[in-house]
Amino acid sequence: xxxxxxxxxxxxxxxxxxxxxxxxxxxxxxxxxxxxxxxxxxxxxxxxxxxxxxxxxxxxxxxxxxxxxxxxxxxxxxxxxxxxxxxxxxxxxxxxxxxxxxxxxxxxxxxxxxxx
Amino acid sequence: xxxxxxxxxxxxxxxxxxxxxxxxxxxxxxxxxxxxxxxxxxxxxxxxxxxxxxxxxxxxxxxxxxxxxxxxxxxxxxxxxxxxxxxxxxxxxxxxxxxxxxxxxxxxxxxx
Numbered sequence: 483x484x485x486x487x488x489x490x491x492x493x494x495x496x497x498x499x500x501x502x503x504x505x506x507x508x509x510x511x512x513x514x515x516x517x518x519x520x521x522x523x524x525x526x527x528x529x530x531x532x533x534x535x536x537x538x539x540x541x542x543x544x545x546x547x548x549x550x551x552x553x554x555x556x557x558x559x560x561x562x563x564x565x566x567x568x569x570x571x572x573x574x575x576x577x578x579x580x581x582x583x584x585x586x587x588x589x590x591x592x593x594x595x596x597x598x
Numbered sequence: 599x600x601x602x603x604x605x606x607x608x609x610x611x612x613x614x615x616x617x618x619x620x621x622x623x624x625x626x627x628x629x630x631x632x633x634x635x636x637x638x639x640x641x642x643x644x645x646x647x648x649x650x651x652x653x654x655x656x657x658x659x660x661x662x663x664x665x666x667x668x669x670x671x672x673x674x675x676x677x678x679x680x681x682x683x684x685x686x687x688x689x690x691x692x693x694x695x696x697x698x699x700x701x702x703x704x705x706x707x708x709x710x
Contacts, residue, residue, distance in 0.1 A: 486641070515697075524702040525642075525688065538697060573641055585630060585692060589641030 488574050488590035496598050500562040503593045505574030506555055513580060515587065516549055516559050517573040525573075531557065532580075564597045571595070600625040602691040604701035611679045612709050619674040619704045621689030631672040632690040632698070633663055642688060648672060659683070679708045 487506040495501055507514045515530040529539040534551045542549070546565070551557040561568055571594050575587040602623045611617045623629055630649055634642040646657025653665045663674045674687060689701040 525700045527697055527699075530697060575641070580692070580696065585632070585698065586644045586647065587634075587642070587698060589643070591639070591641050 486574055486576055486588050486590035488572075488593050490593060491591065492594045492596075494596045494598065495564055497565055498563045499597075500560065501564045501568075501595060501597075503559040503572050503574075503595070505557045505559070505590060507557070507574070507576030508588055509555065511576035511578055511588070513577045514551060514557050515575040515577075516557070517575060517589075519571045519573060519592070520569075528559070561595075564595075566597045569595055569597050600629075600691055600693050600696065600699055602689050602699055602701040604687075604689055604704045606704050607702075608705040608707065610707050610709065613681050614678050617674075617676050617679045617683070617706065617708070619687050619689075619706060621672045621674065621701060623670050623672060623689075623691045625691060625693045627693045629670075629672075630692045631663075631665065633657065633661070633672075633674050634688045634690060634700075636686040636688065636703075638685075645674070645687075679706075681708050681710055684708045 489504045512533050516528040518526045528541045529549045531551045549559045571592045573589050573592045575589045577587045604621055632647045633645040635645050636642045645661050646655050648655045648665045656662045661676050663672055665672050684707050686703045686705050688703050690698045692698045
């Protein structure tokens with residue numbers, strides 16, 4: 483398996499533009515997570531899905547952020563409009579479950595987002 | 599509520615010396631504890647986990663961690679550090695059937 487695949491690796495955009503980040507989880511994993519990593523705030527959970535259904539989006543910072551998972555092999559995180567404070571590394575991760583041995587997360591390589 | 603704390607932003611150690619990266623936790627119920635490592639420009643990678651059983655857990659790359667319930671700690675250890683161990687280390691916690699909560703991370707620098 484190729485692991486969790488994220489695209490793009492780097493995204494540079496101007497304030498006010500729409501940004502879409504993409505993720506392909508590991509096949510068979512029922513859970514998908516979006517994390518944001520910054521120097522100031524560390525690793526923050528934004529939202530997670532179970533079987534394509536959003537379960538907890540309490541970490542989504544504002545209405546400008548939205549996430550979808552139209553099928554088991556694809557998820558997007560969209561920021562519209564983007565702002566400079568959104569600059570961060572965004573990670574997607576997937577796992578088999580939320581309990582015990584299945585808790586282990588597999589992370590993608592991340593998308594480095596810079597909003598100018 | 600569950601939380602995990604990593605009190606040290608950075609740990610410096612000479613190659614060949616033992617290393618310890620500290621982690622303490624707070625959770626109602628039994629803790630499920632993890633260590634992850636992040637190398638530059640990469641996502642986090644799983645190192646080891648404690649679910650139940652032996653308090654000393656062995657993981658990847660020669661790392662181990664000791665679970666101490668009375669001190670609510672789960673420190674990461676390695677008997678002999680390598681320069682290639684230099685990375686960012688995250689402790690993580692869940693109380694079971696809950697999302698994983700990560701600490702703020704500790705940067706490990708191993709000097710030659």
